[in-house]
Amino acid sequence: MRDVLAYAQFGTFWDRFLPETPFGRAEKEAMTPWTDAVTLTRLWDETDRALALLEALGDDAVRLSRIQHHLKRLPRFCEDAKPLHDEVEIFQFKKFLHNFKSLAELLDPDTRRTFGIAYASEALEHLLDQGRQSAESFYVSDAYSAALADIRSDIRETDAAIQALQARRSAEIQARWGFDFGTRAFLLVPRDAIGRPEEVSDLLRVEPFDETKVAIRVQSSAEEFLLLERRIGLLSQERAAEDDVLEMLSRALRNERERFAEYRKAITRFDLAFARGRMAQEYRLVRPSLNGDAIAISGGRFIPCEEACRELGTNYVALDARFEAATVIFGSNMGGKTVVLKTLAFLQLCAQMGLFVPAEAFATHLFQHFQYLGEGHVSQAPQGLSGFGFEIRSFVEAARDFDAPTLVLFDEFARTTNSLEAEAILSAVLEAVAARPGVVALFSTHFRGVRRLPGVNYLRMKGLNREGLDLGMASTETSTAALETRIRLIDQRMEYHLVLDGGGPGASDAIAVAGLLGLDAAIARRASDFFENGHRDTQE
Amino acid sequence: MVGLEGAAGAVTAITGFEKGSGKTTFLNYALPLVRRAGPVAVFSIGVDGALKARDASAPPPDIRVEPGDLVMTTDAFARAATARFEILEALPGRSTLGRLFLGRALRGGSVTLVGNEHLSVLADVIALVRQEGWAASVLVDGAVNRMTQIAALNPQGDLAFAFTARIDRGNLARAAARIRNLSLLAALPMEPVPSADILRIDGPLASGQLAELPEGVQKLSVADFTKLFLEPAELARTLQRVEISVRQAFRLLCFAVTLRDVSRSEFLDAVGEYADEAVLFNPYEVAC
Numbered sequence: 001m002r003d004v005l006a007y008a009q010f011g012t013f014w015d016r017f018l019p020e021t022p023f024g025r026a027e028k029e030a031m032t033p034w035t036d037a038v039t040l041t042r043l044w045d046e047t048d049r050a051l052a053l054l055e056a057l058g059d060d061a062v063r064l065s066r067i068q069h070h071l072k073r074l075p076r077f078c079e080d081a082k083p084l085h086d087e088v089e090i091f092q093f094k095k096f097l098h099n100f101k102s103l104a105e106l107l108d109p110d111t112r113r114t115f116g117i118a119y120a121s122e123a124l125e126h127l128l129d130q131g132r133q134s135a136e137s138f139y140v141s142d143a144y145s146a147a148l149a150d151i152r153s154d155i156r157e158t159d160a161a162i163q164a165l166q167a168r169r170s171a172e173i174q175a176r177w178g179f180d181f182g183t184r185a186f187l188l189v190p191r192d193a194i195g196r197p198e199e200v201s202d203l204l205r206v207e208p209f210d211e212t213k214v215a216i217r218v219q220s221s222a223e224e225f226l227l228l229e230r231r232i233g234l235l236s237q238e239r240a241a242e243d244d245v246l247e248m249l250s251r252a253l254r255n256e257r258e259r260f261a262e263y264r265k266a267i268t269r270f271d272l273a274f275a276r277g278r279m280a281q282e283y284r285l286v287r288p289s290l291n292g293d294a295i296a297i298s299g300g301r302f303i304p305c306e307e308a309c310r311e312l313g314t315n316y317v318a319l320d321a322r323f324e325a326a327t328v329i330f331g332s333n334m335g336g337k338t339v340v341l342k343t344l345a346f347l348q349l350c351a352q353m354g355l356f357v358p359a360e361a362f363a364t365h366l367f368q369h370f371q372y373l374g375e376g377h378v379s380q381a382p383q384g385l386s387g388f389g390f391e392i393r394s395f396v397e398a399a400r401d402f403d404a405p406t407l408v409l410f411d412e413f414a415r416t417t418n419s420l421e422a423e424a425i426l427s428a429v430l431e432a433v434a435a436r437p438g439v440v441a442l443f444s445t446h447f448r449g450v451r452r453l454p455g456v457n458y459l460r461m462k463g464l465n466r467e468g469l470d471l472g473m474a475s476t477e478t479s480t481a482a483l484e485t486r487i488r489l490i491d492q493r494m495e496y497h498l499v500l501d502g503g504g505p506g507a508s509d510a511i512a513v514a515g516l517l518g519l520d521a522a523i524a525r526r527a528s529d530f531f532e533n534g535h536r537d538t539q540e
Numbered sequence: 541m542v543g544l545e546g547a548a549g550a551v552t553a554i555t556g557f558e559k560g561s562g563k564t565t566f567l568n569y570a571l572p573l574v575r576r577a578g579p580v581a582v583f584s585i586g587v588d589g590a591l592k593a594r595d596a597s598a599p600p601p602d603i604r605v606e607p608g609d610l611v612m613t614t615d616a617f618a619r620a621a622t623a624r625f626e627i628l629e630a631l632p633g634r635s636t637l638g639r640l641f642l643g644r645a646l647r648g649g650s651v652t653l654v655g656n657e658h659l660s661v662l663a664d665v666i667a668l669v670r671q672e673g674w675a676a677s678v679l680v681d682g683a684v685n686r687m688t689q690i691a692a693l694n695p696q697g698d699l700a701f702a703f704t705a706r707i708d709r710g711n712l713a714r715a716a717a718r719i720r721n722l723s724l725l726a727a728l729p730m731e732p733v734p735s736a737d738i739l740r741i742d743g744p745l746a747s748g749q750l751a752e753l754p755e756g757v758q759k760l761s762v763a764d765f766t767k768l769f770l771e772p773a774e775l776a777r778t779l780q781r782v783e784i785s786v787r788q789a790f791r792l793l794c795f796a797v798t799l800r801d802v803s804r805s806e807f808l809d810a811v812g813e814y815a816d817e818a819v820l821f822n823p824y825e826v827a828c
Contacts (some may be wrong), residue, residue, distance in 0.1 A: 075630060086615045088641045091627040139626035139646060155647075179826055183572040188825040210708075210800040213825070231622075239619060 001033075004370040007409065008345035009304040016282075017275055017355065020071035023264055024271035033352035035368045037290055043276075043354035044287050046269060049114040050277030056108065063106060070103040071271055073136070079264075081257060084243070085250045091138035093253055093260070094128040097121055098135040100263050107270075115273070116266040124256050127249065140242045148241040151234055158231045165224045173203055173218065186217045276355055285356035288347075291363035295323045295344065295440060299360030302343040306358075314488060317496040318359075319343045324457060326434040326441045328450055329498065331461030332509030336496040337444035340461075341409045344442060345372070348407055367440070369401035374411030374444075388416045395429065405438040412444060419447055427451035446510075452503065462495035463509045483518070490516050544570050544820075546793050548577035548677055550700045551666055553585075553690040553790075555682040557705035557715050566704045566796045567681050568603055569823050578676025579608035579644075581669045583662055584653035585682045602650035603681075609645045610675050612665060613654045614638035623649030629668065631661055644674065653681060663692050670697065690790065691764050700791040701726075702820075707807060708800040716810035719795050721772040723815040724779065725765035726792035731785040734761035738785065744769055750778060757782065764788040794820040 005011060019025050034040045057064045077092040078085060085093075104112060104119045112118065131141025142149035173179050177194060179187055191214050197206035205217040220228065253260075279285065283303060300319040309316035319340060331337040350357040351364055373394050391413065398408060413429065414422040426443065427450050433441040434455050443450075452458065490513060511531060515524040546552075547570060554570075556563045567582065574580050582603060605611060605623050616638045618625050625643030637654050642665055645651075656662055662680070669675050680693060690701060703722055705715045734740050738759040741749070745762055746769040753760075762768060764786050770778060778784070795818050799807055804821060811819070 086639075087618070087627055088615050088630050088639050091641070092630050133626060137626045137628050137644070139624070152647075184569060184824055186824060188822060193826075212801070215824075235622060242619075 001370055003372040004345055004407075004409070005031075005349065007372045007374075007411070008342050008349055010346060010349045013303055013346075013350075014353070017279055019271045019275040020068060021074045021267060021271045022076045023074075023268040024275065027268060027272060028275075031353070033349065033367075033370070034354060035352070035366050037366060040352065040354060040366070041290070043273070044356070046114060046273035047276040047280060047354075047356060048287065049111055050270075050273040051280060053108065053111050053274075054277050054281060067103060067106050067274070070099040070106070071267075071274070073099045074103075074267060077260065077264075079257075079261065081254050083250065084247055085253060087138060087140065087246065090128065090246065090249055090253070094125075094138050095136050096260070096263070097125050097128070100267060101125070103267070103270075111270075115270040116262065117270060118266075121256060121259060124252055127252055140245045144245040144248075145241055148238065148245065151238045151241055155231065155234045155238065158227055158234060162224055162227050162231070165221060165227070166218060169203060169218050169221065169224075176203070179216070181218065186215050188213045188215055272354070280356040283358055285350070285358055286361065288351040288357050288359075288362045288364060291365055293324075293365075294363075295321075295348075295365070296361070296363040297321045297323075297344070297347060297359055298362070300343050300347050300362060301358040302339055302346050303358050304346075305339055305342070314491045319498075321459075321498050323440060323442060325437075325439065325455055326430060326443070327457040327459060328430065328443045328445060328501075329459050329461065330445065330448065330501050332446075332463060332513060334490055334513055335461035335463050335494060335509060337461055338411055339496070340498065341411055341442050341444055345370070345407070345409055366405065367407040368404040369406040371398040371401060371406060371408040372411070373398060373408070373413050375415075388414070391416070399432075402433070402436045402439050406436075406440075408433065408439060408441045410441065410443040410445075412446065415446070419449070423447045423449035423451075427453070430456060458501040458503070459498045460501040462497040462499050464490075464512055465493050465495055466512065486516055486518060544573050544793065546700055546791060547574045547679065547702075550698045550791070551670075551678040551680065551693055552700040552702060552793055553680045553682045553693060554702045554704065555690065556703065557711075557718060561706050562704045562796065562798050563681055564603065565798075565824070566702065567679055570679060570702070571603065571605075571609075574677045574679060575606065575609070579610065579674070581610035581666070581675035581678045582653060583612045583665065583678065583680045584655040585659065585662060585680060602652050604648070604650050605645040606648040607645050610642060610669060611645070611651055611653055612640060612642055612656070612662070613651055614640055617652045617654055618643060621649060621651035623647055623651045625651075628674065629665070631656065631665065642668070659692050666693055691766050691788065698791065699788075700793040702793040702796055704796045704798075706798045706800065707802055709802060712802055712807070712810055716807070716812075717772045719811050719815050721775060722795075723792070723811075723818060724772075724775055725768060726790065726818075728765055728789070729783075729785045730787070730789035731761060732787050734759075734785065734787065741767070743767065746770065747774060750774075759783045759785070761785050761787060764790060766790075792818050794818055796820045796823075798822045 014028075014031065017028060019028055034043070054064075057067075073095065075092045075095050077096050078089045082089075100117075101119045101121075104117050107117060128138065129135070131139075131143035133139060133141060140148070142152055170181050173181070177189075179189065181187060188209055191212060194200050194204065194206065194214070194216065197204075197214070200206065201219060203219055205219045207215040207217075209215045297319050300321070301316075302319070306316045317336075321340065321344075323344065329337050329340055347357045347359060347362050348364060348367065349370075351362065352366060373391060395413075398406075402408075410426075410429070414425045417425070426445060426447060430441075430443060430450065431453055433439055434453060493516075511524055511527045514527070515521065519527075552570075552574075554563045554567055571580060571582065582605065602621075603611075610628070611625070612631065613621070613625075614637050618641070623645050624647040626646055627641050627643050629642040631640040631642060640654060640656055640661075666678055666680075669678060680690075682690065690699065693699060703719070705719065707715045731738070738761045739753070739757050740761045742763065743749075744767045745760070750770070758781075760782055762784065768775065768784070795815060797807065797819055799822065808819070
C-alpha cells in the first residue's frame with residue numbers, strides 16, 4: 001500500500017485534509033482505504049451534507065469560524081469506567097460537553113440529524129458547573145459540599161491568623177534591627193548586624209551564608225507553629241472532602257458514559273465530513289460514483305502535477321479515460337504515461353479514503369488491494385537482488401493479492417533487462433493479469449513488441465505535435481535558461497491525450513525529444529536513420 | 541542598578557549559569573514585583589532532575605502564587621499544593637510525573653512547578669495564555685544551559701531574559717566571561733529583514749563556519765544570538781572585524797548576581813565595562 005501512496009504522491013494531499021478534533025485527527029492518521037461500498041457511500045453522503053452546510057453558511061464567516069472554534073476546542077476525555085476521575089479528567093468532560101453543545105446549537109436540524117448530533121446532558125452540565133466557574137474551566141468549588149466550604153473557610157481564617165502573626169513579628173524585627181523583609185522569604189545581612197545568633201533566635205532563624213554575611217528568616221512563634229500544624233490538618237481534610245465530590249461527579253459521569261461515546265462518534269463523523277467538505281470546495285472535488293463495470297474518468301486531475309505545472313507556468317491537461325481489466329499505455333519519454341497511471345492511482349485513493357475526487361466525473365469500483373511495480377518502489381530492500389530481480393520478486397508477492405479486487409500499476413516493468421526478453425515477460429504477465437476478473441491493471445511501457453492479447457486495451461499517448469516544428473533547432477547553448485525554454489517547448493508541443501494504439505512502430509518521439517533537448521543534430525539524424533533502418537531490417 | 545520593570549507585560553525566561561545559580565530564588569523575588577502589572581503566568585522548562593528521580597532529599601523549591609496567577613503543574617502536585625487551582629487547559633501527553641495542566645490559582649499558596657519535556661508544549665501554552673489574555677506577564681524558570689531553546693518560547697513577540705549566577709572565588713573568572721559574552725550577544729543590533737549587503741546565515745554560526753565565510757564579508761545576519769557559538773575571546777575578535785546583526789532580539793532584563801566572598805567591586809572589575817549596567821546584585825542582600 002505504501003508504494004502506491006508514495007507513487008501517487010498522495011501523502012502531501014492527505015496532509016491538507018485537516019480535521020479539527022483529536023478524534024478526527026486520529027482517524028486521519030490511520031490512513032486506511034475503505035473497501036466496502038456501504039461505508040464509502042455513507043462518507044460521501046456526509047460530505048454532501050457538509051457541503052450543503054458550507055454553502056448555506058455562504059458569507060457568514062462568523063458562524064463558520066465559531067463552528068471551527070468549537071471543533072478545535074473539543075478535548076479528548078477518559079473513556080474508561082474509572083471509579084474516581086481526577087480534576088483534569090472532569091475538566092475534559094466538562095469542556096467537551098460545553099463545546100459539543102455550542103456546536104450543536106450552530107448546526108441546522110438536517111446536519112444534526114445526519115450526524116446524530118443530539119445534546120441531552122443538561123443535568124450533568126449543570127452538575128459540573130457548580131459555583132462561580134466558567135463553562136470551560138473546572139474546580140471543586142465550595143458549592144458542591146457544605147463540609148468542604150466549612151473547611152476552606154477554616155483554612156482562610158487560619159491563613160489570615162498566620163499572616164497577622166507574621167506581620168507582627170516582621171514589625172518587631174524591623175523595629176529592632178531595621179530589616180524589612182517585604183515579600184522576601186529571607187534576607188542576607190552582615191554578620192555583625194544581628195549580634196550572636198543564639199541571642200536572637202526568638203525572632204530570627206540564622207543560617208550561614210559566607211564569611212561576611214548570614215541569611216536570616218523570620219522565626220515562627222509557638223502560636224504560629226500551632227496554626228501551621230492546624231493548617232496541615234485542614235489541608236488534609238480539604239483533600240478528603242474534595243475526593244468525596246470527585247467521587248460523586250465520577251458516578252454521574254459513569255452513568256453518562258454511553259452517551260459520551262455517542263457524542264464522540266457523532267462529532268468525529270461531523271469533523272471528518274466538514275474537513276472533507278472544505279477540501280472539496282478548495283480543490284474543486286466531485287463525488288465519485290460506484291460502477292461495477294469500468295473505471296471512467298472525465299477531466300481527472302493529478303493535483304501534485306497540476307500544481308507543479310501551475311508553478312512552472314506550463315500546460316496541464318486533465319485526463320479523460322476509461323479503463324477495464326488490463327490496459328497497456330505506450331508513449332515516448334516525457335509523453336505523460338506515468339502521469340496517467342499516477343492520476344488513476346490518485347483518484348482511486350481519494351475515493352477510497354472517503355474524499356471527493358479532483359475530476360469532472362469519476363466512476364469506479366472498489367479495490368481491496370493496491371499494488372505498484374516499477375521504478376522507485378519504496379519497499380526496495382537490497383537482499384542481494386538486482387533491480388530486475390527485485391522487480392520480479394515484487395510481482396510474485398503482489399500476485400498473491402490477485403484473487404481479490406486489486407488495482408495494479410506497472411510503470412515500465414522489466415525495463416532493466418533486454419528488450420526481447422522484457423517484451424516476452426511483459427506479455428506473459430499481461431496475459432496472466434488479464435485473466436483475473438477482479439484485477440484492473442495498467443501497464444506503461446516503451447516496448448512496442450508486447451503481444452496483442454484479447455481482452456486487453458492498447459492505448460498510447462498522442463505524443464509530439466511536429467507540425468511546423470524545427471527538429472534541427474539543437475544548438476550548443478547549454479545554459480539552464482536554454483534548457484528551461486526547451487522543456488517548455490516540449491511541453492507545449494506534447495499532446496497529453498490517450499488515443500487507441502493500432503500497432504506498428506510509428507515515428508520516434510524519443511529521438512525528436514532528444515533533439516529538442518539539445519542532442520547534436522548529426523547524432524539525432526543518425527539515430528533516426530538507425531531507427532528507420534532497424535525497422536526495415538526487422539520487416540525484411 | 542537595573543530594575544525589573546522590563547518583565548511586566550513580557551515573556552521573560554530566567555536562565556542560569558549552572559545548577560543552583562538561584563533561578564527559583566530570583567523568580568520568587570521577581571514574582572510579586574511583576575504581579576503589580578497584573579496576574580503572572582509562571583512556568584518551568586523541562587522536568588527537574590530531582591523531581592524526575594523522585595529524590596525527596598532535593599525537591600525543587602516551591603513558588604508562592606496569588607489568586608489569578610497561572611501555573612503549569614501536574615494533578616498530583618496540585619493536590620499536594622497549599623494553593624488551589626481551577627483547571628483552564630489539560631496539556632497534551634503526560635510528563636513522567638503525571639498529567640500536566642494549566643491552572644489558575646483561586647487560593648494563594650505554594651506549588652511545585654512541573655514543565656513538559658517538549659519545549660513546543662510550553663511555547664503553545666504561552667501562546668494560549670497571551671491569546672486568551674489570562675496573564676499580563678509570563679515568567680519561565682528555565683533549566684540551565686538552555687539559552688538555545690528560549691527562542692522557541694515567544695517566536696513572534698517580545699522576549700526578555702534574566703541570567704542568574706552564584707559567584708564565588710572558584711568560578712568568578714568563568715562566570716564573568718560568560719556574562720561578558722552574553723552582554724555582547726544581547727547588545728547585537730536587530731535587523732528583522734537584512735539588507736542586500738548583509739550575508740544571511742540561517743543555521744548556527746560557530747568557529748568552523750566563521751573560517752569558511754566568503755572573503756570580504758563585513759556584515760552578517762543570524763536568526764538570533766543563541767545561534768552564535770563562539771567563545772568569548774573569539775566573539776569579541778569577530779565583532780571587531782564583522783558587524784553581526786540578529787533578526788530576532790532577546791531583551792536582556794538583568795544579570796542577577798549572588799556573590800559569596802567576592803566583593804561587588806571585584807566582580808565589576810572582572811566583568812569589565814560590558815555588563816555592569818545590567819547587573820542586579822542580590823536583591824535579598826541588606827546593606828547596613
